[in-house]
Amino acid sequence: xxxxxxxxxxxxxxxxxxxxxxxxxxxxxxxxxxxxxxxxxxxxxxxxxxxxxxxxxxxxxxxxxxxxxxxxxxxxxxxxxxxxxxxxxxxxxxxxxxxxxxxxxxxxxxxxxxxxxxxxxxxxxxxxxxxxxxxxxxxxxxxxxxxxxxxxxxxxxxxxxxxxxxxxxxxxxxxxxxxxxxxxxxxxxxxxxxxxxxxxxxxxxxxxxxxxxxxxxxxxxxxxxxxxxxxxxxxxxxxxxxxxxxxxxxx
Ligand code: NAP
Numbered sequence: 001x002x003x004x005x006x007x008x009x010x011x012x013x014x015x016x017x018x019x020x021x022x023x024x025x026x027x028x029x030x031x032x033x034x035x036x037x038x039x040x041x042x043x044x045x046x047x048x049x050x051x052x053x054x055x056x057x058x059x060x061x062x063x064x065x066x067x068x069x070x071x072x073x074x075x076x077x078x079x080x081x082x083x084x085x086x087x088x089x090x091x092x093x094x095x096x097x098x099x100x101x102x103x104x105x106x107x108x109x110x111x112x113x114x115x116x117x118x119x120x121x122x123x124x125x126x127x128x129x130x131x132x133x134x135x136x137x138x139x140x141x142x143x144x145x146x147x148x149x150x151x152x153x154x155x156x157x158x159x160x161x162x163x164x165x166x167x168x169x170x171x172x173x174x175x176x177x178x179x180x181x182x183x184x185x186x187x188x189x190x191x192x193x194x195x196x197x198x199x200x201x202x203x204x205x206x207x208x209x210x211x212x213x214x215x216x217x218x219x220x221x222x223x224x225x226x227x228x229x230x231x232x233x234x235x236x237x238x239x240x241x242x243x244x245x246x247x248x249x250x251x
Contacts, residue, residue, distance in 0.1 A: 001029030002228040007081040009074070010034040011064050011121060012091030014043040016190030017140060020216030021088050022046065024224040026055040030086060033058040033077050037091070064091035064117035065109075074124035083132055086227045087125045089118050090140045092158075094192060096151040107154045114158035118165055122180075126173065135178035136227045139166050140219070141238065143184050143246050159184070163238045170236030179235035181226050186242020188214040209244025218243075 008025045012018040013034025026032050036043040036059060043059040050057040062069045078084050092114045095106035118139055129135030144152050145159025163182050170180040187193060187204055205211055219241055225231055
């Protein structure tokens with residue numbers, strides 16, 4: 001088990017990619033806390049499943065866009081565990097629409113949830129990682145941040161922003177034994193993509209080199225690797241995991 005003795009926090013860990021990350025980290029031996037926003041049932045069922053499999057897990061309701069809550073919960077985890085080794089910034093939402101019709105509310109909800117949260121959680125966790133001279137930060141961005149999508153100006157702005165943030169922070173903290181990387185998923189089968197999958201799954205699959213949609217575990221396996229000691233020399237990178245969706249295509 002590559003993460004035995006490590007402690008981890010995954011934001012938005014109750015469903016989708018975050019849920020798979022929680023499992024992947026726990027299976028490698030880490031103690032894992034995760035946040036969720038509103039779906040208590042999904043969070044509680046995950047904790048039960050993890051406990052049944054003999055993993056230690058904590059679920060915390062915390063809107064990722066709430067900076068004060070980020071400080072409170074990161075501090076409480078560090079008090080409980082005496083350290084926080086791994087931070088996975090995964091919480092994210094979409095509020096798609098053409099810019100001409102995009103309300104300021106839909107712009108700000110996405111910026112606050114997807115991008116400001118990265119600042120809140122990294123800022124809250126970094127001091128303790130610096131003291132420990134060790135840490136792993138993994139931010140979940142998206143291929144949309146690099147290639148764009150019509151209807152996603154808000155979302156792509158946050159994901160491109162996350163990748164820039166990742167490179168800068170990696171520079172700042174590398175000499176303290178901390179690595180900071182982004183993972184940019186392509187098209188992953190989760191609740192977030194349910195509507196578009198229902199409308200166009202066959203068409204989308206044809207554009208993917210490996211001819212299948214991604215599964216949350218395709219991302220989570222890479223998260224567990226980047227969180228491990230094996231990835232100590234990888235930092236400031238944006239790892240695209242899209243089954244070849246963006247290879248040589250218009251995207
Ligand atoms: P998802 O299936 O919609 O799950 C989102 C998770 O985040 C849930 O656990 C949800 O909790 C939590 N969450 C949502 N808003 C939150 C908030 N304000 N505060 C805290 N937690 C919140 O999404 P997903 O597809 O797994 O996406 C996860 C990440 O991957 C996102 O950052 C997304 O942008 C990125 N991504 C996804 C894809 C894809 O194809 N799915 C592609 C590229 C990037 P509740 O259940 O309580 O709401």
